[in-house]
Amino acid sequence: MKFKWILLALILFAAGMWAGRSLFPKVVSSIPAPTRVQFASQTDSTGAVVPLSNEILEVKDGGSILDAVKKANPGDLIRVYPGTYKETVYIDKDNISFQGIIIDGEWPILDGEKELNDAFLYSGNGIQIENFKIMNYKGNGIMGQAGNNFVIRNNWVIDAGVYGIFPEFGQNGLIEHNILTGIEDAAIYVGMCDNIDVRHNEVYGNVAGIEIENSRHALVENNYAHGNTGGILAFITPGLPIKTAYDIIIRNNFVVDNNHENFGAPGSIVSGIPPGTGIIIMAADEVTIENNIITGNNNTGIAITDLSMGANLSKDPESEPNPDRIVILDNYLEANGKNPVGELKILMKAKMLDRAPDIVAVGGGTGSCIRNRDRYNTYGLGDYGQCEVTDTKDITTFLLDKPVAPRQITMEEKGNLTFYGVCAGCHAYDVRMIGPPVNTIQAIYKDNPQGIADFIAAPTHKREGYPEMPPQNYLSEETRLAVANYMLKITQE
Numbered sequence: 001m002k003f004k005w006i007l008l009a010l011i012l013f014a015a016g017m018w019a020g021r022s023l024f025p026k027v028v029s030s031i032p033a034p035t036r037v038q039f040a041s042q043t044d045s046t047g048a049v050v051p052l053s054n055e056i057l058e059v060k061d062g063g064s065i066l067d068a069v070k071k072a073n074p075g076d077l078i079r080v081y082p083g084t085y086k087e088t089v090y091i092d093k094d095n096i097s098f099q100g101i102i103i104d105g106e107w108p109i110l111d112g113e114k115e116l117n118d119a120f121l122y123s124g125n126g127i128q129i130e131n132f133k134i135m136n137y138k139g140n141g142i143m144g145q146a147g148n149n150f151v152i153r154n155n156w157v158i159d160a161g162v163y164g165i166f167p168e169f170g171q172n173g174l175i176e177h178n179i180l181t182g183i184e185d186a187a188i189y190v191g192m193c194d195n196i197d198v199r200h201n202e203v204y205g206n207v208a209g210i211e212i213e214n215s216r217h218a219l220v221e222n223n224y225a226h227g228n229t230g231g232i233l234a235f236i237t238p239g240l241p242i243k244t245a246y247d248i249i250i251r252n253n254f255v256v257d258n259n260h261e262n263f264g265a266p267g268s269i270v271s272g273i274p275p276g277t278g279i280i281i282m283a284a285d286e287v288t289i290e291n292n293i294i295t296g297n298n299n300t301g302i303a304i305t306d307l308s309m310g311a312n313l314s315k316d317p318e319s320e321p322n323p324d325r326i327v328i329l330d331n332y333l334e335a336n337g338k339n340p341v342g343e344l345k346i347l348m349k350a351k352m353l354d355r356a357p358d359i360v361a362v363g364g365g366t367g368s369c370i371r372n373r374d375r376y377n378t379y380g381l382g383d384y385g386q387c388e389v390t391d392t393k394d395i396t397t398f399l400l401d402k403p404v405a406p407r408q409i410t411m412e413e414k415g416n417l418t419f420y421g422v423c424a425g426c427h428a429y430d431v432r433m434i435g436p437p438v439n440t441i442q443a444i445y446k447d448n449p450q451g452i453a454d455f456i457a458a459p460t461h462k463r464e465g466y467p468e469m470p471p472q473n474y475l476s477e478e479t480r481l482a483v484a485n486y487m488l489k490i491t492q493e
């Protein structure tokens, strides 16, 4: 009896599949909902448990993804159909998933037309963004501010400004299967984060391919970094609130022909990256470099330096400047260093050499090691010992088993993050950018943060010769007040 029912169910299922295929070749309901890293429920500000909603909202060509976000509740999935969406999607809520629907090779495209700053800007937790083509933005493709438990996968980010995928201050995040090109700074930029996996991405034609900065517990694995100025970077940048970078594994990547001329903005830190550098470790600690294929990088394959070699760095006595406990395991390095530039060229000239070695270490640092050193051409690794570890195979991921609780950030931090994430693209301290300088605004709104919070929710056109400011009403009242307070306190940049 039971068997009959199963058989019937199977036949119905098969017939359904067949009908779906032949009659409606474009059925999209066959596209599975994404597997989500999310909370089963979340707690509100009083600590009460709020169940997630799990509705599906659809956005079609001509619609607005931001409008869907405004309607969405935590737990909802926003499915976006092929079409071109010219907007910035701000996400100030938790547990919202975005899934692009690809039909016959047509993707949903977010196009900033070189007018808009950001495509996706989230501050919620449990955000997932997959299957989008993002192009022609000026600031960031996908930027996260203090959002934990994120998944960013299977997106194209093409010529989308300064950073391609940029989670900042996040914990427990996965960045995989994305393709990024034409980014002026770092294509994948993990800044001040913990527990991040960056895997199976392709980055090419950017200034920096993948940058892990002031972050801990990061796995960079199975990526293809080619034709950038620098391929993969692990950096400490001084002057930021998080001071350390350690426990980073750079493993099983192809790091090939990263010889692009440097087109980073003058004055930026990445503008100092010597073209032709495969992997760069600057001041980061406990970085393991293992099983990578590193070839054809004309400056050098792996460069390890302290902060004294970095360009445009601020002075920060709290940042420890040396790369310590670097572990170089087996890697395949070949045909790097054909045409060293800058400091390395000078260093090599002094030794009557035209080429640079595959691995170069300059500056301070202790406790580092290399395995099978005789296989490589190296410079400056005199005090590197023989490694005791042979591999890192016990570590398969730095993601956590369970989602972490939302980061508690103070209103001041919220104001700071919002200012630099949203306002700083148009407002500088004492020069006119797209909007008036901050010091001019401070003079008008002295002791009146509420006035700013109200203005930015519904700006009116005030100044001749300036465009109208876009409304910031997607920000909560609280956030608007926080950013207003922050704006009034800024003293210089």
Ligand code: HEC
Residues within 6 Å of the ligand: 418, 419, 422, 423, 424, 425, 426, 427, 434, 435, 436, 441, 444, 452, 455, 456, 460, 461, 462, 463, 466, 467, 468, 469, 470, 472, 483, 484, 487
């Ligand atoms: C896309 C560019 C842009 C962004 C982003 C932007 N602004 Fe503006 N802002 C402008 C422009 C342009 C003006 C001048 C508008 C006018 O005078 O007509 C302006 C004016 C202002 C003013 C002056 C209001 C007055 O009464 O004179 C304040 C305050 C302000 N912005 C705050 C902010 C804050 C806070 C943020 C971030 C949450 C922000 N802006 C983001 C472009 C921007």
